[in-house]
Amino acid sequence: MTIREVETARRAVAFTFDDGPDPLYTPQILEIFREAGGKATFYMIGSQLEKSPETAAAVRAEGHEIGNHTYSHPHLTRLEPGQVRDELLRTHRLIGELTGEEPRTFRPPYLDADKAVAEAAGELGYRQMIGAVNGEARDWDMPGVEHIAAVSRATVKPGCILLFHDGYGDRSQTVEAVRILAKELREQGYELVTVSELLGEQA
DSSP states (O other), X not given: OEESBOOOSXXXXXXXXXXXXXXXXXXXXXXXXXXXXXXOEEEEOHHHHHHOHHHHHHHHHTTOEEEEOOSSOOOGGGSOHHXXXXXXXXXXXXXXXXXXXXXXXXXXXXXXXXXXXXXXXXXXXXXXXXXXXXXXGOGGGOOOHHHHHHHHHHHOOTTBEEEEEOSSSOOXXXXXXXXXXXXXXXXXXXXXXXXXXXXXXXX
């Protein structure tokens, strides 16, 4: 099952960032959340973790959540079950080794999943796969700061999960859009929380 939002009366949203850690853009995201007074969830790729372990350590040290985004970012539905398990398990262990805490949530690359992927995830304790409400923002395509912000803004409501990217390429537009959105949402009384905290709101 893929979760895009949870039913809650609490004014809380979860910002999530895929494809990092990145030594240039991830620290800029951390600064935004430090200033806004909130937490986020970073879905990290194992191969990127190995390149920037100190960036991942900084994310964890500041109290953010780190989730599993596989080792090499493949389309999981095109792999054999054993390969799917290896992709998840390798990064699951890496995150645990580098941060001292095993990940609790998982997002499939390209949001590409089926029953076999869900079963492999479940074996590692991931009860749901994490989606998002603002996929049309398409921040990975560099559509412009205003587009990213406007499309995301239109999807916001209590309990929603927002998807952005802090790794693989130029993420300067994402950084600026997130800077705008985080400030706006805090001014509107929203809490910026981790995915696990949001899932804890489920009845």
